[in-house]
Amino acid sequence: MNATPANPYDLIAADLRGLAEQEGAALWQDRHRLTGLMLDHQPELRREIKTMASAVELGVAQALADGDRSLAGIAIDRQAALMESEIGLRAEVAQNVVRAIAHALNLGPLPSVYVQDLGPRSAPRGSDPRHAMPPQPVAAPPPQPAWSSPYTSQPIPPQHHSQPRGGGPSLGMIAAMLGGVLVLVLGIIFVPQMMRGSAAATNVAAPTRPPANASMGYGNELADFRVPAQSTLQSNVGSATPLDIPAGRRVTTEQVRELMASGNPLLVDVLDGAHGRTLTGAHWVPAIGRGGTFTDEHQVNGKTAIDSLTGGDTGRALIFYCIGANCWESYNATLRAAAMGYTNLHWYRGGLQAWEDAGLPMQALGAPLGGN
16 A cells, blocks of 8 residues: 555545546536545545545535636635635645645646645635635746736835926926926816717727637626525525526626726626736725625625725616626625615626636736725
8 A cells, every 4th residue: 555645635636537537527426426436546545535525515526617717726715715614624624625626627736736825724714815816836836917907016116306406497397387287278178078989999898709609608607507596695605606686687798898888887806815817997895795694794894895986876887796607706795785775786797707708808906995
């Protein structure tokens, strides 16, 4: 018998990968059969295998398989957080289990390849940057995007201007000042008109590619998982969503573009955990997408953030989104906003996956509003 490696979940990941290649999607449908097959291979890892089987029963494998491969890192991190909250696993165990399943689905390397966390997290989910960032392999860390963003945290270098020593302003300075006043006056008169005339061209881009399956829409935003609509907040946020919502209305990628062309809606990213990019012009308010109740601290913090963005205008058009059709946070956010008294609500079910699938413009994620 081979010695157990430093990370036994590497063995589980390798065996799962082989079984997945043989069995296909049927492997994840029967927890007891999966457990038996794994124990035949690695009987000394009974405890780890049972934990992995619990994750499969919780729907971790299905959620990872249904997600967008380009956002797999986020999905892995979210499913690990789900296992922490639903099963009570330690953070490092939950991460290893989910990473093993992701490896079996060809969505990531062996668990030991990832950067190791420094221990269990005691802070709330999303407040620890190690938890918020998707897991990154040691061998090949992804390059950081070089987008320009109005929310950049980089300090602006001070501007140094030379000024004449002593005496009053020169004729050149007076002329420059008068010219500046003239430019300002012309700007006040003409710039708003120019902006109104070019709003559609500036704010709304055409998709660079059609959806792979027209009946499913971009990023499977039209997929019917036969999940009933609900009026309560969902805590299992990394699972399949309904097609309907009792507050506001569901909108597609094309309808979001139409809203942006015809008005001035607020785009609100509610995906919990840092995720690099978001829709151009969006604001990040993770608190409002979390599960809980309509009277908890997330409701209070979310309302403060949304009220600050809208100026208290409850009729302002709001578009909430998160990862995609397997993410309830935007659904939660729409329900929470309705409870706050907002009336012009739109649930963008396709979210980041659909927007990226359409090749539409994105920007770097800014700082969170309403707490993280």
